[in-house]
Amino acid sequence: TAPHIVEPALFGASGEYLDLGTFCRTEALDTARIRALNADCAMFRLRAQQYLAAAAALDARVTPGLVYPEDREAARRARSVCAREFGTPGKGAKHGRCERLFLSAITCEGRIFFPETIAAQCERVYLLDDGCGLAEEFLHIVRAHAVRCGLDVLSCPDPLIPSRTQAVLVPSHGVGFLAGTADDVPEGPTQRALRRTMRSDTRQQQLALASAVEQLRMANLLHNELEAVYRPCMDFAALTTFTDRYLHTFPGA
Secondary structure: OOOOEEOOOOEOOOEOOEEHHHHEOHHHOOHHHHHHHHHHHHHHHHHHHHHHHHHHHOOHHHOOOOOOOOOOHHHHHHHHHHHHHHOOOOOOOOOOOEEEOOOEEEEOOEEEEOHHHHHHHOOEEEEEEOOOOOHHHHHHHHHHHHHHOOOOEEEEEOOOOOOOEEEEEEHHHOEEEEEEOOOOOOOOHHHHHHHHHHHHHHHHHHHHHHHHHHHHHHHHHHHHHHHHHHHHHEOHHHHHHHHHHHHOOOOOO
């Protein structure tokens, strides 16, 4: 991509602006090629966003009629686990902090997941079957209870539907809660109809996700082509000299 500008946290006090464009011979750039690649890359990214939006709309966990307000078993179990793992919030206790951290993403290489992040933070992990969409309420209760107990938590958004939660990690207690999926849905006429809908939507969702990944792959290829246009025009020797000189301004350098 084009050379970037790096802004200091506080200009004049903590640094100055760094314009990498000053190390680029702009007169040698193929401007027509740059415009064409940027336009095509933007188109593929937009199509990827549209496919991802379609996949999110087809997610089985948000199937209408799947979860009812009276389905309180997940809430009851969540409160029971919270009491066992974290105890009861003390009166006047200072609340903990809740930070967001993605554990997975949908990229040009497909869906990626970082289980080592969980392993580094948690010795024990509860795997929650989210095939019926109940893990969201469970995770919401766990997150809120842990924070009320004064514990810092990592709340991990779902990569496809960021308003939902994929996992809640409580590093100080070495425990995590991760939403999974399963095909089993309780039997009954309504449930069988829901299962058929969920399976059909899941197939369509997989097609939409595959198309999104393909659009991201094409955008990434064009991104690499765009870099190839700029790279020969960059004076990396001058940039290295500037970097070395700048590093020597730090205390102890």
